[in-house]
Amino acid sequence: MSVKRVIKKVAVLGSGVMGSRIACHFANIGVQVLLLDIVPKDAAADKKSRNKIVDDALAFALKSNPSPIYLKSFAKRITTGNFDDDMPKIAECDWVIEVVVERLDIKQQVFAKVEQFRKQGMLITSNTSGIPIHLMTEGRSDDFKKHFCGSHFFNPPRYLKLLEIIPTKDTLPEVTDFLMHFGEKFLGKTTVLAKDTPAFIGNRIGVFSIMSILHYVEKTGMTVEEVDKLTGPVIGHPKSATFRTTDVVGLDTMIHVANGLHENAPNDEANALFNIPAYVSGMQTNNWLGSKTNQGFYKKEKVNGKNEFYALDLKTLEYKPSQKVKFPVLETTKTVDNMSDRLKMLFAAKDKAGDFYRDVFFQLFAYASNRIPEISDELYKIDAAMNAGFGWEMGPFEKWDALGVESTVKAMEAAGNKPAQWVYDMLESGARSFYKVEDGHKRYYDIPSKTYKIIPGTEQFILLDNIRANKTIWKNSGTTITDIGDGIINLEFHTKMNTIGGEVIEGINKAITLAEKDYKGLVISNEGANFSAGANVGMIFMMAVEQEYDELSMVIRAFQNTMMRIRYSSIPVVIAPHQMALGGGCEMCLHADKVVAHAETYMGLVEFGVGLIPGGGGTKEFALRLSDELQDGDIEMNNFRERFLTIGQAKVSTSAYEAFELGYLKKGRDVVVVSEKRLLAEAKNQCLLLADEGYVQPIKRADIRVLGRQALGLGYVGANSMYSGNYISEHDVKISQKLAYVLCGGDLSQPTTVSEDYLLDLEREAFLQLCTERKTLERIQSIITGGKVLRN
Template sequence: MDPKRIIKKVAVLGSGVMGSRIACHFANIGLQVLLLDIVPKDAANNPASRNKLVNEALNAALKSNPSPIYLKAFANRIITGNFEDDLSKIADCDWIIEVVVERLDIKQKVFENVEKFRRQGTLVTSNTSGIPIHLMAEGRSEDFKKHFCGSHFFNPPRYLKLLEIIPTKDTLPEVVKFLLNYGEKYLGKTTVLAKDTPAFIGNRIGVFSIMSILHYAEKTGMSIEEIDKLTGPVIGHPKSATFRTSDVVGIDTMVHVANGLSQNVPDDEAKALFQIPDFVNKMVANNWLGSKTKQGFYKKEKVNGADAFYTLDLKSLEYQPAQKVKFPSLETTKTVDNLKDRMNILFAAKDKAGDFYRTIFYQLFAYSSNRIPEISDEIYKIDAAMNAGFGWETGPFEKWDALGLETTVKQMETAGYPPAKWVYKMLQSGVTSFYKVEDGKRLYYDISSKTYQVIPGTEDFILLDNIRSTNTIWKNSGTTIIDLGDGILNLEFHTKMNTIGSEVIEGINKAITIAEQNYKGLVISNEGTNFSAGANVGMIFMAAVEQEFDELNMIIKAFQNTMMRIRYSSIPVVAAPHQMALGGGCELCLHADKVVAHAELYMGLVEFGVGLIPGGGGTKEFALRLSDELQSGDIELNTFRDKFLTIGQAKVSTSADEAFDLGYLKKGRDMVVISRNRLLSEAKKQCLMMAEEGYVQPVQRKDIRVLGNQALGLGYAGANAMFSGNYISEHDVKISQKLAYVLAGGNLSQPTLVSEEYLLNLERDAFVSLCAERKTLERIQSILTGGKILRN
């Protein structure tokens, strides 16, 4: 990476769906952004309307859900303008990204104008998804060509991690290296070096996969419900699976890309699969394009005031009520959590599902192997593109490894889908897997050198999957303690949704004990889909139903004591949350010495939704933080109200930045990491730094100022007003009153200094008493049986 090149300001040319959202993501990481678009035809002579198009596009993006921006205030980093009045401002920009309409002539005209104002050495990239990169640079200066390449973001840019970097023969190697590093480290992307071939890597393989499934459905008569059941989470793919993904992307978009591939890859052995099936052509003719037209493969309608879901019968092209489907093989994998084990069971199945998987995966493996070296010289780039761009847990070559390379090749031959010749040469040399792990690093088989190599750019990552087998020092059914080196341990959860039950409580205490005896510090992190969905409410429900309130009291006290041990251990404890950190998972973070959070963090104390208040120290911690923030007079009650509403409304952050505003993260203490791959290494670094700078064991607080009756009255009055307005139920009022009682420190006549232990006792009493309420049990049961919040 060029140490002299610094990106401070970015220009985004084109404010459509992609352009406006790319601008938002650059604003997310703290950059100034100049967002430009054309002047509307009807506003040429109206100065007030010349930026109408770009402003409306940006406003639409900011109002969209999910949001493209971490925090609404970050939108202030974006300045809008138009190509006629403001293009000269790109002279101040360090990176210019073109995101205009997908027409070569228009892009070439834009770049011709860009060159009139661009500073020498400024990066220029195009976000095209299909136009050859080298054609866009024709006629440009030598300096322009040296600093120009493709930078293909996937939509939505904030959430989908793939960023393909596509150089031309003129692009400087240092420019490519810079963009690959910048995309990963600062934009949080999986940056993949792609060749200037049709659809690059992600869409070439992804569209092939979708089209092969569409043709299979046409040939076999399998229904939309059946295929989406088989191509979703059960094989490590997103819930949207195949047909729902097509609806979201837009069926016309899918057809456009597939047609482009059909025309531009004349020598592709699977060219026939890029031909559009008849049922898809008829859907396009009917303007059934998916989500954008409110109907595609799926359709939702209101029936008697309720949502009714329909799917398209691919033969009759008539909509019918969506059906639940079952496969015998899928039933046998319900208790199999390991994806590799699950895939082997499904692949060997003798039912319709097994036939589907074998055909689709044989085709995918053969096609992917034949794309080397056409679209990539290395296998890991294809896997990385599919994982980051399409949300697959494992890419084609990783799937192939999981099923057994040697065995699967023989099966592919028998089925008529032989792989590329290099695969046979690899097997003949005695190599029987595409990947392996050595010394904590993941290696891939490099075809050109016929050796295993470390995946470039991963040298600084600490990935638990790579070190778990060699560095585990203790484990139980729900946790694993792993030595990260340099005197730092990591505690990993691996319960369902990483919920916190007795086994996790045991693991936390064991990890702290071991760390206090022989190590410098402890990190709590994992590589699951979510950091933690909270406490094991099933365990709480069972104790409450059996009216084992003494036992329940002990369970909650053990949870509280464990959280307090995290806070007051003799070694630093750093939490590294990502995605969901709810309820008990949030409480754990509240008690850590430091939180190193991934930018995509959905954190909150959500116990109110199941008829409870935070009982693992969360309410106590909010009272403590309230005390530290209090100022005299009315501001005290305003601060109390804010804390009360955060818990009472079960507010969940939509990003790590918002978690600071909600009070879950502490400014000046906690930090945000954009790159998910760097989260654990940064957490270890921070933990080691705290230890080596002379960590001092904290002393339990006894100086927490609570407001007593004046705050309690505010909480009660607010809850009653909400009830009178029919905003909350009578049971919500009861929960609100319990919450206010704990936050206020109880029925005290005046502000008083209390201890943490005092507040924990109030919190636990309130929690256990609410567990005795029938309506709370109904709420917990609703979550456990249907995953739905009941407002009774």
């Protein structure tokens, strides 16, 4: 009979870069953490001296940017200690994670200590990135071996989604299953079951990809800047592309993994590719290891007070000013948003860029196909590992599908990159792709059975990409409404950066109309890179420049009315944001019946940065929320000051949890989901709960208490003192005064009760007045043309 496991307390052994950050991520999800490390040599007898290494490491992690912790107060869930004094405390833990130095002998010593104090059935895992998992359990008890496996997090653990689970032949299946489930649901990871092979899955494929590019560069003479231009967002890879990523990770780390693969995978057909190119060895000799040594493939220097960026000339190993590079094919694909369509164009290009893509990716496709069944029995695990661990939008087999498997195989053969036999067998069987979508589920080609199977664990997810084709009930150029079952519909945006313009406003109103007529409720969510970057400021700018103020007033009123319709519709509206939810995207959330936010939601009213105040009901809503929490005396002024500064300083939450602290999310109403893949399913469940509990249409508020002059004076004085201290500009003062005027309900002689409509009128009037200001238009233009906030 399997034991029901609950993880309440975790011990993390080793507080280095990975250990301290793994500890922080467990604290993020509410788990108590015991973080231990060695006692410093010649430490004094007091606890502070003996815990210096672990305390310093945790303090450094908590100060790092981006932060490893959702909210600073969560760090209180972490208790520190040392191996000599505190190892007995692991008996209180449910899971012990080893994250010490990458040396087998040291790991074995640590596990011998763990064996002394662990309780029966306790989980033990190692975060090693390269040491064979089975070697670590030599000399350990049977119970230890049954409950031991690898749990390889990727750095930084909070942000990179990959968690590889690597069992040994002794690991109990229920232990593996538990860790796979816990990692996905509670830690928010893409958990990938890996075999105990060199570098497992992610680093095996990822380092091969990097090494193939390093050798290609040596052969062709391409520059660092050219390669990074071709291997970044244009192909769905991170902005750091190839060389900047290597700088961030550390050249020494990449060399260590490559050397390990060269040594431990002698039968790998690409073994020679793991040899380090001469120019990389030269960089290592010079200690040019990347960010940790302040120079690698790139370096930054102050010249005349300004930052200047330099790139390494790989032929001469000399730095030269970083150059902007252009490729004709990249210009032609700028307007192509669909990644599959873009890849086809890039691979077909008859130039230097096309040659690069064909050479490098044909090698990658062949290599990935040859790793089955060595590192994985199923192809989807390789794609999942690359997407989650390296930030690729599409893994090797997904890219291959986009290009067409059969035609690509012929091109690969001609280039001398023949894939594995099972690919030919697949095509022979009549299957033409590695994936297909059926009945709302993505299925992968299963090699042994030559059939398509649902990717395990995804049955409970609702993924719009999988259901849109058959469940769309309405769409326009910027939105799609999809039936997600059980009487709930979903509205998604697909404008550039998911900005909110006329087509999105139309979509919201249409979705509410449909839901009120035929459905139980509405969810607003999408699977874009960001939920929404806010209102379409380009449209506002054009109207303001043309002085079309009547039309602009109508647009703002339509936005406000749409937000109010979200609030006061006859059906529940649940909004599920992720990543950026800024400006109008934030205002939308402020008006929902409930927000189900992904933990990595960066929410804020940022209009101040473009010379405006929130004009879609955001300022009104902050006044309303201030009214609901107001108390007598000084606390009134304190609460007002907090609300005023949140908008006036354009504060953006660094997590969904911080959004509660800033007042964007409501405690007791809104919820946070750590697993992004579960976000839409949870939003749907919450919407159903509201509907099935007898949802009652709210009534417009006319009981909002505003403070009038007593708070207005505080806002004006605060802005003027900031201006006197040269902290803000004269135009910032003007915006601050408009903001204070709306939040206070105008120049009222005493606290007064007003309606939402009254506040919306004040908000719209202030917004329009700011749109007539030249300096506001200059700020908007700076954002549109260069993406930079102008402080004029």
